Amino acid sequence: MRLSSATFLFATCAALALTGCDDDEPIVTPDAGTSTDAGTDAGSDAGTGTDAGADAGTTASTATVTTSRPAEGETDVYPLEMYLDASGQTPVIAFRKVLTLTFSEPMDPSMAQVTLHDRTDATVPARVLTGTWSEDARTLTVTVPRTEESTRPLEVSTHHALALDALRDATGLALSAATVGLGGDTALDFTTGQRDPELEHACTHTLVNTPEAVTAGRTPFDFPPDTHTGHARYDVTLRPGEAGFGGYTGFISDPENAEHVTLYLNQEVPTKVTNDTAGTDVASVLAPVRFICAGITHTLTFTSEPGDQIHLFQFGPVDSEHIQFVLERE
Incomplete structure (x- = not known):
């Protein structure tokens, strides 16, 4: 029998309350097989x-x-x-x-x-x-x-x-x-293939975090709710439109450091990222992921510039009124 490969460390959350993340590996039940x-x-x-x-x-x-x-x-x-x-x-x-x-x-x-x-x-x-x-x-x-x-x-x-x-x-x-x-x-x-520790970390939050419910703004001027907390799982209610459901939420960049930001989405969602402070579009990539857990099918990735700059996520149009995602920033 071959030696098993090194176990990945999970930044998982304590119990189901998830007040923070540590380096403990997820509990594996003996009954899981x-x-x-x-x-x-x-x-x-x-x-x-x-x-x-x-x-x-x-x-x-x-x-x-x-x-x-x-x-x-x-x-x-x-x-x-x-x-x-x-x-x-x-x-x-x-x-x-x-x-x-x-x-x-x-x-x-x-x-x-x-x-x-x-x-x-x-x-x-x-x-x-x-x-x-x-x-x-x-x-x-x-x-x-x-x-x-x-x-x-x-x-x-x-x-x-x-x-x-x-x-x-x-x-x-x-x-x-x-x-x-x-x-x-x-x-x-x-x-x-190989394992992906970041994806497994996001799955941990998807499986055990209680989602934070927000309602997207109809327009960029409709006070879009903030969705910028790292490790948080969001449930976004989108607004109805002629082509489907859509809307806006907000994100504020780190005051000192550029960050790699990933949204782990539960479905394919056309998403546009803009830097509202600078008035520019931000390059982003929407891509499917390998199946690892229920609740994550795609990722949206982009890089945010430092300086407490206000960004906007424009979601849709999609057929579903609700979308969910886990946000990670590093």
Whole structure:
């Protein structure tokens, strides 16, 4: 087994009140998962044994994989997901990785075992996992828990293969080696990337901070509310307009230092940043992020100049009346 990579430090908030940030790592609940069904006996059941071959006969299933998360052959997949585990007396942040596959036709819901292989390090034992089928028996959801040796479910920078040999369609046939959507075999292949400590930090606030509710100004002169507190999570009510919802909020730069500012948004929101003090537009970048937690899909980044300068965020138009974001400034 490889040694786990260095654990990132989280600037997380005390309990759920979040009066400030420290360097403690997020609490990981034991119930968030250690893979206990990956033993030798389970592994023998998930392969392509003689019973499976007899059941499938010489005819393979015509089922195809129509969609999957991650996609077949995808790279830079985030190796974990953060979520709030409320199963205990005190909610805690925990790690897992959820994989999903949707098939073109109903499958046998009694057959849900899959095997996760590490293709980068052959010495790592395979992990046998049991998924859950949707009501129509077409979508399989597999939750990869953390291992006993690590708080994370998957290694970084690693080629993983999720073998689907044990699955059967509704007529009892095994998947074909040429199954569409699996790259020429019966496994979902993907490669994990590196972790992003800033993104994980923002996810901590997204999961546990109570959002501060503000209502956007209709115009720049409509006393836009301030949204410039670092580590804060904002819930912004936008104003209706002809093209959708939009509005303005304010931001004041640091008195002495230029800062790199990031808004971690819960949806794609066209946003214009202006320096109202200087009367100039500020260059900004809106970009999607790798999935790591519910509540963050995009980031907006820009650099603010020092001097207590007043900036404006112009959001929209969007279809949603509400947007949320975590603001980080450094």
